[in-house]
Amino acid sequence: MEVAMTLDAPAIWLRDNCSCPECRHPGNGQKLFNIGDLAEDVSVDHVHEDDGVVHIRFGPDGHASVFDSDWLNS
Numbered sequence: 001m002e003v004a005m006t007l008d009a010p011a012i013w014l015r016d017n018c019s020c021p022e023c024r025h026p027g028n029g030q031k032l033f034n035i036g037d038l039a040e041d042v043s044v045d046h047v048h049e050d051d052g053v054v055h056i057r058f059g060p061d062g063h064a065s066v067f068d069s070d071w072l073n074s
């Protein structure tokens with residue numbers, strides 16, 4: 001079941017903390033971009049929670065991230 005939700009955290013911060021293989025090296029966790037490389041107008045385009053996992057799609061590039069909802073709410 002999908003639950004629509006809103007987030008308190010800034011979009012740029014969420015985007016910077018994305019842990020997908022495009023953003024973090026799967027082996028060593030090293031970030032593969034600089035925060036300065038992100039679009040200045042990065043925004044949260046869509047967000048929903050599904051079984052304890054928060055799915056976020058960012059604008060304007062459509063990048064998708066997945067976060068643990070416990071981590072987001074801590």
Ligand SMILES: [Zn+2]
Nearest residue numbers: 018020022023
């Ligand atoms: Zn990512």
